[in-house]
Amino acid sequence: MSKTDWRKGPFDVELYPEGExxxxxxxxxxxxxxxxxxxxxxxxxxxxxxxxRSLVRKELRLDC
Structure with missing residues (x-):
């Protein structure tokens, strides 16, 4: 994880395709x-x- 200074959770996560x-x-x-x-x-x-790590509050799923 690159920027861990603000990642103390909880936050929303979204996973989606973009090109390749x-x-x-x-x-x-x-x-x-x-x-x-x-x-x-x-x-x-x-x-x-x-x-x-219990950092996810909500996972927004898109149909991929």
Whole structure:
């Protein structure tokens, strides 16, 4: 995780495709960070890690 200073949770997570990559969008209040992953599996693993750390308040799912 790159910027861990503000990631103290809870925040909303959104996973969606963008071109050939997958984006995980983290939103906590007015702070939004987008992280690009090379495939869906890597992005899903990242979201699972956030859930294990109890940082996810709401997961917004889009049909991919």
């Amino acid at each position: 990559r997958y984006i995980v969008r983290l939103r906590k209040g007015y702070i939004i960070e987008k992280m690009r992953f090379i495939n869906r599996r890597c992005a899903s693993d990242y979201v699972k890690a956030l859930k294990k």
